[in-house]
Amino acid sequence: MDDVELVRKAQQGDVFAFEQLVFRHDKKVLSIAARYVTSADDAKDIYQEVFLRVYRGLKKFRFKSEFSTWVHRITVNVCLTHRSRRRRTMQTLLLDDRNEEDSEGHGEIRDPAVGPDHQAVNADISSSIEKALGTLSPKQKIVFTLRHFEGYKLNEIAVMMNCVEGTVKRYLFTATRRMRDQLKDAI
Amino acid sequence: MTHDEYRDLLFLSASGDTDADGQAVLEKHLETCERCRKEYEDLRSFHAALVAHRVGIEPDDRLLGEARRELRIALRNERARRSLWFGWFDPGAIAPAYGFALGAAFTLAVGFFLGRSLFPPSAGEENPRLASPFPAGGVRPEEEETRITNVHFVDHGGGTGEIEFTFDAVTPVRMRGSIDDPKIQKVLTHAMLNEENPGIRLQAVNAINRQGVETQDLETKSALIKAMEMDANVGVRKEALNALRRLPFDREIKKALLHALMSDGNPGLRVAAINALDPARTSALGVDSEILDVLKQKAATDDNNYIRVKARAVIQEANRQ
Numbered sequence: 478m479d480d481v482e483l484v485r486k487a488q489q490g491d492v493f494a495f496e497q498l499v500f501r502h503d504k505k506v507l508s509i510a511a512r513y514v515t516s517a518d519d520a521k522d523i524y525q526e527v528f529l530r531v532y533r534g535l536k537k538f539r540f541k542s543e544f545s546t547w548v549h550r551i552t553v554n555v556c557l558t559h560r561s562r563r564r565r566t567m568q569t570l571l572l573d574d575r576n577e578e579d580s581e582g583h584g585e586i587r588d589p590a591v592g593p594d595h596q597a598v599n600a601d602i603s604s605s606i607e608k609a610l611g612t613l614s615p616k617q618k619i620v621f622t623l624r625h626f627e628g629y630k631l632n633e634i635a636v637m638m639n640c641v642e643g644t645v646k647r648y649l650f651t652a653t654r655r656m657r658d659q660l661k662d663a664i
Numbered sequence: 665m666t667h668d669e670y671r672d673l674l675f676l677s678a679s680g681d682t683d684a685d686g687q688a689v690l691e692k693h694l695e696t697c698e699r700c701r702k703e704y705e706d707l708r709s710f711h712a713a714l715v716a717h718r719v720g721i722e723p724d725d726r727l728l729g730e731a732r733r734e735l736r737i738a739l740r741n742e743r744a745r746r747s748l749w750f751g752w753f754d755p756g757a758i759a760p761a762y763g764f765a766l767g768a769a770f771t772l773a774v775g776f777f778l779g780r781s782l783f784p785p786s787a788g789e790e791n792p793r794l795a796s797p798f799p800a801g802g803v804r805p806e807e808e809e810t811r812i813t814n815v816h817f818v819d820h821g822g823g824t825g826e827i828e829f830t831f832d833a834v835t836p837v838r839m840r841g842s843i844d845d846p847k848i849q850k851v852l853t854h855a856m857l858n859e860e861n862p863g864i865r866l867q868a869v870n871a872i873n874r875q876g877v878e879t880q881d882l883e884t885k886s887a888l889i890k891a892m893e894m895d896a897n898v899g900v901r902k903e904a905l906n907a908l909r910r911l912p913f914d915r916e917i918k919k920a921l922l923h924a925l926m927s928d929g930n931p932g933l934r935v936a937a938i939n940a941l942d943p944a945r946t947s948a949l950g951v952d953s954e955i956l957d958v959l960k961q962k963a964a965t966d967d968n969n970y971i972r973v974k975a976r977a978v979i980q981e982a983n984r985q
Contacts, residue, residue: 492743492854492857492858493883493886493887496857496890499732499735503728503731503732504723504728507723507727507728507731508723510723511720511721511722511723511727512718512719512720512721512723513720514720514721515719515720515721516721517721517727517730520720520721520723520727520731521727521730521731521734524731524735525731525734525735525738528735528739529735529738529739529742532739532742533742602713602717603717603718603719606714606717606719607719607720610719622720624679624681625679625711625714625715626714626718626719626720630681631676631681646672646675646676649675649679650672650675653675653679653707653710656710656714657706657707657710660710660713
């Protein structure tokens with residue numbers, strides 16, 4: 478059964494069809510969320526908010542775009558607003574989140590073949606990259622994340638952000654420049 | 665081209681976003697421009713470093729499992745906020761025939777409620793019994809229990825003498841029938857996946873579990889798999905796993921069990937998943953490389969010592985065969 482058929486069924490209230498849609502698209506959503514934020518709880522928050530918005534808005538979905546495109550647009554929007562919420566939280570909470578995520582096994586993956594010194598250096602660089610990402614505006618950060626960590630093409634990002642490719646390029650250029658400035662001593 | 669335009673091309677090329685023509689133009693320019701060549705090399709090593717040090721959280725199966733479980737709860741709460749009949753849920757989604765029956769039940773219940781509200785029986789008059797349109801053992805509304813909520817006035821009348829309003833009416837429905845009845849199974853699977861109360865979800869799984877293997881349909885199996893993978897309550901997940909064990913072992917069930925073994929946070933359920941994989945030995949599927957890979961991973965990395973030992977034992981047994 479294709480997405481269109483599942484969406485139609487879900488629009489009529491078929492909860493199984495809705496779940497099928499979630500299962501088809503949720504890995505991408507979680508992946509984007511997980512790369513955008515720094516804690517497992519934040520990633521899950523974004524994931525949940527995306528699919529609640531999809532659920533609430535599904536009846537109004539008129540097939541003017543692919544269902545997946547619509548979901549990705551919502552994901553980008555939720556990421557952008559999520560950052561705004563995070564700004565209001567205290568830095569200590571963020572640190573607590575990181576400790577928790579490590580204890581739950583959702584922290585960065587460490588290659589056992591790499592020695593502890595290298596792991597420490599890698600962790601340090603990753604931390605610097607995260608810090609530098611934190612200095613970007615939400616739009617610059619989402620473009621940078623989608624392009625460099627998720628591998629989306631510029632035209633795909635433009636569709637997700639509902640803007641022209643030139644705008645995406647501008648965000649990417651600015652973000653890259655800033656990131657290079659911030660990281661010139663780290664990498 | 666201006667130097668700034670070449671710089672734009674540099675950025676795009678370093679991240680792999682140029683087309684063949686753009687790349688050719690850039691390469692020609694790089695042959696003659698030392699400054700751009702240096703910039704290009706810096707950018708490429710910058711991008712390589714970014715790829716090598718991916719940031720954020722690894723979106724692994726366990727995180728996905730947790731996110732799905734939490735979403736299920738959030739969706740359940742969302743549905744609970746909506747009216748059962750007028751909101752998102754459509755009785756037609758259960759089955760056309762059943763939907764019709766429920767629709768009729770609802771209409772009668774609302775009519776009965778309004779009739780009683782607007783024209784109360786006079787003292788001494790015997791309450792007329794509502795004739796049930798449903799056959800014995802079918803579905804019928806619980807009389808006098810219709811709840812009217814969310815009354816919204818569309819037209820207040822304005823002197824015309826007519827008003828218009830909308831409202832939600834929730835009518836409890838009683839069903840009685842064989843557990844083998846597909847209509848009853850539909851309601852049970854719906855309850856199993858969507859009821860807010862874990863006790864009711866557990867009862868629904870138990871009811872399905874009690875029925876004979878022959879009567880399990882694909883939708884019920886799919887619902888049991890979802891419950892095992894995603895229910896927030898470990899008791900429900902475990903009962904769903906037990907129910908799945910009564911079904912013929914197939915690829916779908918194997919996949920679900922491996923998923924539970926890999927992702928479930930509860931060691932008891934992971935042990936049950938290993939046990940439930942046992943029929944693979946005698947099934948046509950056999951203990952294939954997919955099962956062995958997961959078992960090897962569990963034997964090496966599971967937090968729980970018993971699971972590591974158990975996984976090793978199953979691998980040894982499989983190797984002996």
